[in-house]
Amino acid sequence: MRWPRQVMSLLVVLALLVGPPVALLTVVGPPITGWPTSGQLRAWVQQPLTEQTLTAALTIGAWLIWLMLAYTVALRVLVRLRSTSALLRRLPLPTPLQATASGMAGAAVFGITTNTAAAAPEHSPQPLAAGTTTLHDDAGPGGGESHTIADADGISVADGWIPRDVAMQVSAAASLVWLRRRRNYRPGLTPGDQPGSDLAPLPRTVASVQAALADNPAPPVAPSSYAITRLHDVLPASGIALTGEGALSVGRGLLVTTLLTTQSRPTASLIISNAALISLLGPAARRLIQRLPLTIVESLDEATHHGHPAERRQHTNGPRQAEDTPGVSGHPAVVILDEKDCDGGDLTHLADLSMGTAIIVLGRWPAGPTWHAASSGHLYDPHDLTVPKLRLCVLDHVAAADLLAVITPGEPALGATAAPVEASEPVRPNPRLPRQSTRYRSHLSAADTPRQRLHLRVLGDPQLLIDGEPLTVRRSAGLQILVYLAAVHPTGADAAQLTDAIWPGLPHHALTGRLYTALSDLRTSIRDACGLHVIDHADDRYRLNPAQLAVDLWHLNAALRHATTAITPSAEVWQAVVDAYPADFAEGRAWPWLDPIRETIRRRIIDVCAASAAAEPDPDRALSLLQAGIRIDPYNAALQERANRLLHVLNDDNTDTGIGSPYRR
Template sequence: MRWPRQLMSLLLLLALLAGPPLVLLTLIGPPIKGWPSTAQVGEWVQQPLTEQALTAALTIAAWLVWLMLAYTVAVRILIRLRETSAWLRRLPLPTPLQATASGMAGAAVFGVTTNALPTAPPHPISSGPVTLQDEASPDDPGEATHADGIGVSGGWLPRDVAEQVAAAAALVWLRRRRDYHPSPASRDDADLAPLPPTVTAVQAALADIPNPSAAPTPSNGMSALVEVLPAGGVGLTGPGALPIGRGLLVTALLAGQRHYPTTSLITTKAALASLLGPAAETLGERLPLTIVENLDEAAQIVHAANYSAEAHANTMRQDAPPSTAGHQQIVLLDQHDGDEPQMKHLVEASVATAAVVVALGDWPAGPTWHADSAGYLHDPHHPDATGPRLCVLNQMAATDLLAIIALPNPTPPDPTAPRSPLPDGGSTDLRLPRQVTRHEPRLPPSKPRQRLHLRVLGNPQLLIDGEPLTVRRSAALQILVYLATHPTGANTAQLTDAIWPGLPRRSLTGRLYTALSDLRGTIRAACGLHVIDHIDDRYHLNPAHVDVDLWHLNAAIHHAATTHINTHTAWQAVLDAYPADLAAKRTWPWLDPIREATRRRIIDLCVSLATAEPDPHQAFQLVQAGICIDPYNADLHKHASRTLTILGDHDAATELQDHYRQTLTRAGLDVTASHRLSPTTIRQ
């Protein structure tokens, strides 16, 4: 308790301030009893070191020391009052409606409970990584919420577009799983790099929604854009022209990832350069869009694509969904592209095919609208009309999002180039309790201690003597899992960057400390143990107080990979220690590289043991176990098919391949459309 010490400090301060004046006034009196006369001054000059003069000098010195002390205390009090006043000015006060509601609620529960009722904020504010776009404008209606969209550093995305981003990100990791080649000799983890920051910020924002199915379903981002644009094209000017253009680029390409309806994007080189800057040349070649030199070429492609879509629609089954016949074409232009005849030709083609033409700048062939930086378009002929809010992105955010849509870079990575450190899947060494030998004196039995077990494989849970402990904060649960996957510990910056990607660190330190304090308090109240240590500015799980299933798995993998006897027993121990993926069904973005690295260690072991196994039946069982761990890996299925062929079971080999193709098709990884994925396909 600090209040006794504070009270003693206050009493001491009062004694220092009041004591010396009382003593001086009582024993000596005031320092000066009137001004000295001329005769007294003359006597002092002739004989300065008299007893009276020395007493007066010491008295004056004592009063000066006391004045300095009083001045210091007064300055400190003024500084503290100023800080308190500034804090009170920043303190959010409830609105009149909130005050009335809180008063009514307090009156209703008065006498029943003493718990304080929290006051609702004036606007719904998410605790996840949602921020205002960095190009905000005065007409911005307010902070984005999860209900209508996701705000990230550098832009704002409608909810539909954000869902498509998360789906495309999931597809990236499925492709990496499909294309990985398990190697008994060495593992190539060059493709385990985390996704771009804007992508992880969107993923984290969506993962922060407790129940995504209960959230309102927004309108389709592409449909909302098409509905507000006039036929024949429109020009966009104003501070939001380029941000909305980038949002249109990303929205159209994400819409093209779906099976239905088909959306194609046509753009000129000049427009793409205006939107993406230096990244246009290298990134544009890998994007699923058509880049043209001039407007005549764009008009020809619009006509050709429309005829192809009509022919395709005529050959489809009668029971196909109505949307399968739809083919939406988007044309993005720069204001300096083409002359008047070319513009006229493109307008005619777009009107005939219902294509959407957007010029970044004035559009002589049609209307020009004002675009504000918040994502709203303003028709000068209808100033009071307000359309839907569109996606807005700066260059960095747009480049990050397009990176997960683009085809992989055909240039292989330089093996001599330095690589970023791989995610740590956990220590392979388990700290086992020291065993008592017969030469050591046995201590008398003590009261049994409670045992803490952290389970991170499958649904993360903290168990005390086998009973789950409720961790109230999502951030606190993330901290536990993050530290379990990083036995060497993590500092404040690493934790905040992982849990709240896309937000400035300076605004997250307090949030992290709150989550840590709540987590420590919950565990201490339940069992009295200190699980998280803070040493040298790094947080660690205390292995003496908590046991982690991931650490046992890593030890089992290490033992199976190095043992030369009882390999079947060691291999079975690995499978028994891996009941499910790391933090299964959690969509925390930082998990993906570590989750995949852990999965690869197991399938590498399966392939290594299968390669060395002389019995083909045992070899097939090993590979089949690897397929159960990762049903998307192509190399495992090829290995299993070859083994079945060696065994002479050709029907089983064919059935295995058919089942694998169906698995890829359901995930959106089929050969003919490997880049398509519905946002509801993968939500793990």
């Protein structure tokens, strides 16, 4: 227990702060009773070392030591208060409308229940009002657990906010990154020969968005955020200027949101000036936008030139009909300019060129309306309060760079290296375990140990089985811990690694208690069901106990190791590897840390299929092995090409012999 030690520490500090001054004032008196007279100074010069002067010097030294101690304590207290105040500032506060609604609801409840005791309803409490910031739960039956801070319309990221529809586009773009990696992977090549950034994990902001959507899949309940396709309906036709502390953050949100829209709607377009791009992204602007689908202009005249529908048609690949032109017939187009681009310029001509164009000026613009942008992303016209507030996506430099990395079609380096996957070297059966802490040691004797066997299935839908019967894991974090330790860190992971994977983007100090709660609930559920201790804790690391638990992924790794180390592996050995892979790793789950691990395991299996097909002299059998690999990864282009070439060979052979081929391309 920590509180007795904390109380004793507080008492010692108080004793050191109060005791010395009281003792000095009682025994010696105040250090200075007044300024020395001229006679006292002459006497001190003639004889400096006297009993009185030594006592005064020691007293002054004691007071100085006490002052240093008091200064140190005061400095620590100020640092603690500053960190606490910073945490409190990040806590979401209700808006005035929400506070009023809550007060009215509370008054109504107290008024109703003053004289009447009503039974509690069986259903869950009423949902909060739209826009109220809450900690959403995703736990199964038995307890709630907060994974991310989100409101009814969007998701909060570090120093920003993303509307839910934009977050879904981010998740879709992240899925496309992994699909491109699956398509471009060439089985049999070394990792250094693979194209692209291979298995590099996606940036932290993307992982946070994926985790939030996985935990809170419900659609928004109120359209308080506006998609790019609706901007021209809610903004003035002549364009607006944005000022305020959130202007640049909103500009980054518009940049990212428009580029995401172009992924699903090629008719959408973005025109941005070079000055605005540097203001939004800083020195890294040129590196980030090299392959992005946008048009960079140097002046307002050039923006007008590119904004004309005829000019847009000339810059497309092939002729485009008028109804398919961006900015015409409701197709969205966004123009982002800097205030320096509009000095003495008139945006009216640019606004009249095409319908459906939203023009945004970052900074002051005397020739047009100026709206205020709050740091939360809310926009409003300070001169016309009847216009409803809008809320757009807001991003800082880091979040914008993270999201732009997954939007880029060519997928440049994502700024991270692939984490080592310990699943490639699984623990061997019944290894020697390190000395365990007694608090987690089983209380059952050897004679009383149950004969039940635990099996963790991670290939397919993850489940923990006790003698073939599934055990309900009440918290989703508990199931993630089991799967993560089995696949990523079979030799053990510390608390920081677990929290980074399960709750990306959130501070560690806010998650330690949540992790311990999930671990305690998981241990209790397993112990109550079968009396076994599956998760060992030693040297500040958590690991699964292979003596108590069997994992299908470990059996797959053992089959792979046997096949790759055999001198002359037979077809039965390769087939055993394919049979040990019934489905994708954690199929159906959208946890953000899964994709690199899932893709690593999938590649090892299709490598087996490609290698065994290449070594197979029988073309029919080789084609069957390639088809097995295609069933595992139908997006891989290399397997498709090899299968097509083999089909051509089989078709030619069957044509020469006059036998009709059952294979069709």
